[in-house]
Amino acid sequence: MPSAPLSLKQAATPLAQGVAWIEGELTPINEARIPLLDQGFLHSDLTYDVPAVWDGPKLQEVAASIPIPKEDIKTILVDMVAKSGIRDAYVELIVTRGLKSVRSGKLEELKNNLYLFVIPYAWISEPEEQRTGGSAIISRTVRRCPPGSMDPTVKNFQWGDLVRGLIEANDRGAMHPFLTDGDANITEGSGYNIVLIKDGVLYTPDRGVLEGISRKSVIDAAAALGYEVRLEVVPTALAYTADEILICSTAGGVMPITSLDGEHVKDGKIGPITSAIWDKYWAMHYESAYSFDIKY
Ligand SMILES: Cc1ncc(COP(=O)(O)O)c(C=O)c1O
The missing domain is CATH 3.20.10.10 (D-amino Acid Aminotransferase, subunit A, domain 2)
Structure with missing residues (x-):
């Protein structure tokens, strides 16, 4: 096996453990919370995507269906990566159906929720x-x-x-x-x-x-x-x-x-x-x- 760029290069900033974006606010990853009534949590009614950042300046193209313009999401994510200082990052975008109770509520009245987070790169096989x-x-x-x-x-x-x-x-x-x-x-x-x-x-x-x-x-x-x-x-x-x-x-x-x-x-x-x-x-x-x- 050839030698690889497989080292974790991480800067020491307050967000270096990861950062989440929830309702427009940036939060350290370990403090991030989702609302209990979010259908993504209650009924797994969501979709998500995972681009990666490798060796600092590289972010794989995002290909997801998202409720706000793709360019805006890209700007927010790039800002999050830069603020976290994480050079090899795992980036996740989650779009849920939105907030509704266990049963009531019309689907067409729901507003999709978007959640974003950036954490150090994750390995399925180390x-x-x-x-x-x-x-x-x-x-x-x-x-x-x-x-x-x-x-x-x-x-x-x-x-x-x-x-x-x-x-x-x-x-x-x-x-x-x-x-x-x-x-x-x-x-x-x-x-x-x-x-x-x-x-x-x-x-x-x-x-x-x-x-x-x-x-x-x-x-x-x-x-x-x-x-x-x-x-x-x-x-x-x-x-x-x-x-x-x-x-x-x-x-x-x-x-x-x-x-x-x-x-x-x-x-x-x-x-x-x-x-x-x-x-x-x-x-x-x-x-x-x-x-x-x-x-x-
Ligand atoms: C069930 C399943 N299959 C395949 C993949 C690999 O997808 P990708 O190459 O887009 O990361 C994933 C990634 O999360 C997955 O959850």
Whole structure:
């Protein structure tokens, strides 16, 4: 694995632990509160997005549906990042349906609420784990919530299935759960998309998953490196014969998986295609097509 820009560089300001924006006010992250009647809290009626700041001046493009102009959100977020002094940051935007009681209230009368926060960069697979590759399991106890119940392409906080997957992974001595669709096909995991690599081709599910921005970056990186990427139904069986496996998320980037259900993936080493995509992914953080500068 090549050496990486995987250090946390953080300035010591009062907001260095993180900062939240709630109803126009900036608050230190540990003091931030949401109103009890917010439907995002009561009914998980919300959506969210997570861009990242890497190495100070880089913020990945935000692609969310938000109730105030995108440019205004961008200005507020850039200001929050600058005020916090956090150089490698995890930035979250949450839009909820708004305030309503448990039952009463007409949907059309509700005003969406926007919440923003910036905290130090979060890793699904820590830098140390990324050097040797993480361990995953294919969950036996829980399937991914079907798209007919909860649209997985709308990023949401319905994490009951993903949390159960994490608990099972922990019980089975692994870090990362892979959930199936209940019909022996791979979907995604707790905050990441899954990519299998076999005979030089990348496979990732085309349905039942969040169409994550990191998955898009992996697809772009693979295309730039000349690899074929297939978006299609991905049978679980392919995971057991894959040459390489990676997971990808804004929280950690491209993360190699070298053990599945307690067995090595191929020889248990990080494969060459994963390494090449990993390098390209981090290089893309410095390309203007994928990022813009922030002045601290
Ligand atoms: C269920 C799920 N899948 C995939 C992802 C990865 O998405 P992204 O690459 O946009 O961070 C996330 C991120 O939170 C997620 O929650």
